[in-house]
Amino acid sequence: PLCCFQVIRCRAAVAWAVGQPLSLEEVEVAPPKAGEVRIKIVATGICHTDYHLLEGIFPNSDFPVIPGHEGAGIVESVGEGVTSVKPGDKVVPFPLPHCGECSFCLNPESNYCLKGHFTESQNLLPDKTSRFTCKGKQIHHFLWVSTFAEYTVVPEYAVAKIDAAAPLDKVCLFGCGFSTGYGAAVNTAKVKPGSTCAVFGLGGVGLSVVMGCKAAGASRIIGIDINKDKFTKAKELGATECISPRDFKKPIQEVLTEMTGHGVDYSFEAIGLADTLIAALASCNMNTGVCVMIGELPSDSMISIDPMLLLTGRTWKGTLVGGWRMRESIPKLVSSYLDKKFNSDLLITHTLPIAKVNEGFELLRAGKR
Ligand code: NAD
Ligand code: ZN
Ligand code: ZN
Numbered sequence: 001p002l003c004c005f006q007v008i009r010c011r012a013a014v015a016w017a018v019g020q021p022l023s024l025e026e027v028e029v030a031p032p033k034a035g036e037v038r039i040k041i042v043a044t045g046i047c048h049t050d051y052h053l054l055e056g057i058f059p060n061s062d063f064p065v066i067p068g069h070e071g072a073g074i075v076e077s078v079g080e081g082v083t084s085v086k087p088g089d090k091v092v093p094f095p096l097p098h099c100g101e102c103s104f105c106l107n108p109e110s111n112y113c114l115k116g117h118f119t120e121s122q123n124l125l126p127d128k129t130s131r132f133t134c135k136g137k138q139i140h141h142f143l144w145v146s147t148f149a150e151y152t153v154v155p156e157y158a159v160a161k162i163d164a165a166a167p168l169d170k171v172c173l174f175g176c177g178f179s180t181g182y183g184a185a186v187n188t189a190k191v192k193p194g195s196t197c198a199v200f201g202l203g204g205v206g207l208s209v210v211m212g213c214k215a216a217g218a219s220r221i222i223g224i225d226i227n228k229d230k231f232t233k234a235k236e237l238g239a240t241e242c243i244s245p246r247d248f249k250k251p252i253q254e255v256l257t258e259m260t261g262h263g264v265d266y267s268f269e270a271i272g273l274a275d276t277l278i279a280a281l282a283s284c285n286m287n288t289g290v291c292v293m294i295g296e297l298p299s300d301s302m303i304s305i306d307p308m309l310l311l312t313g314r315t316w317k318g319t320l321v322g323g324w325r326m327r328e329s330i331p332k333l334v335s336s337y338l339d340k341k342f343n344s345d346l347l348i349t350h351t352l353p354i355a356k357v358n359e360g361f362e363l364l365r366a367g368k369r
Contacts, residue, residue: 005031005077008038012149013357014134016064018056021358022148027066027139029151030131032079037159038131039091043169044071044147046360047176048203048272052296053142054361059299062123065140066132069095071147072162072172082156089161090168092175092334095143096320097122097158098327111325115157117143126155145175148357160330163338170345171337173204174330176321178344180294181208181270182333183322186216189266189292193217198256198264199239200280201271202230203367204347205294207237209268211342212322214238222264224252227367237346245279253282263289271295274303281305287313294319 008029013022032038050067052058075089085091095117099105102114112118115126122144124130131153132139132146146152162171173179181204185191197213199206202225213221214237223231223239231242245252257263262285269280272295281291291314297303310316324330337344352360 007031008076008151010150011354012066012132012134013068013354014064014139015054015067018054018063022054022067022361024355024357025134027132027134027149029149029153032077032082032131032153033125033127034080035082035156036079036125036153037082037085037091037156038076038078038151038153039073039093039159040076040151041071041073041147041149043172044068045173045175045177045204046070046364048205048364049176049296051361051364052272052298057298058296060117060121060123061142062121062140064134064137065123065142066146066149066152067142068147068149069143069145070172070176071145072166072168072175076151078156084156085159085161090164090166091159091161092171092330093145093147093152093154093159094175094321094326094330095145095158096326097144097155098325099157100327111323112320125153147175148354150354157327160327162331162334165338166334169351170348171334173344173347174333174337177204178208178347179324179326179330179333180319180322181205182212182215182342183324184268184292184294184319185209185212185266187323188317188319189268189290191216191218191266194219195265196220196222196260198222198224198267198280198283200224200267200269200276201295202227202234202242203270206268206270207234207347208344209270209294210234210237210239211344213266215342218266220260222256222259229367233346251279253279256283262286265289267291269293269295272297274301277303278305281309281314281316284314290315290317292317292319
């Protein structure tokens, strides 16, 4: 109907420039063009990557921008040619698209799509225009998702239809944080039953790694964080022990090697610092160990390592959103959640209205999330 194809005025949290707090604004959201979907966002999480964007260290970002990439909502209207979702459907939009046609999408082992941000910026929709304006200015999209808006427009191939029974305020985490951590363990590392794992960083992503290691049958899961407040939740989710690097004089990789004999089978870095990334690599078994890099370092950073760390046989891998092909995987993860295969609700620490989005970032910064 014609009524759906009108500009919507709604609230959104806009980042006008690097380093500034978000500003709650009234924005205009244009109707979806061909192949696009307009979504009423019901809930969104805050991922540390949004914080990286605000700090100006996320690669190829453009301001002003509406951040947020971990949300869930209801389809409001669809553009021409859209067939996989219709108004009223519950959906989770996601930051790593899946066009289904490029050579990467056609490779079943790949979860990266050539339309993704690391080959072509997702700061504008695929036709190189924005659907957002505010005070007469064009506002950029973030990873095509921009969930810090009451309404957003995304390409059809960046949205997954989910079970109508799913609680949107809970499954929004599947758009990034939960899927990333859980998938890093079960897809990227392929953790084996009976193995030993070390998880560096116990934020939303690291705690999800802990859940994935547990689901995969790891018998020992060591959580590492400088904030001991994170230990209780980590243990509740499956960590068998937790340590703070600040409690030791020697480097944490030496501590872990001593604790395990010859290092862990799998290590995960879910912080985003060069030092902890190298420590995670050095913590796994010199020959058969697998280290997965999840944390994002500032876009221009370089790291140098002792090549012997790899020469002896270790595997060092990265992961994007936990290796999932999100368009097909998010609906399955939602079904597993509804079947109570895991309890990702435990990751939610605070629920705030959009007007308090800056308070949410303060909580993230203070490590209280
Ligand atoms: P978060 O801020 O919630 O958690 C980070 C945790 O690391 C905190 O608990 C903090 O106390 C801890 N920490 C900080 N410095 C430490 C140190 N020196 N030693 C030990 N612990 C330390 O962040 P998050 O949302 O869980 O995200 C974690 C990282 O993952 C970020 O870098 C984020 O950008 C990245 N990320 C990557 C992907 C991907 O697809 N690869 C997806 C989502 C997030
Ligand atoms: Zn994220
Ligand atoms: Zn593709």
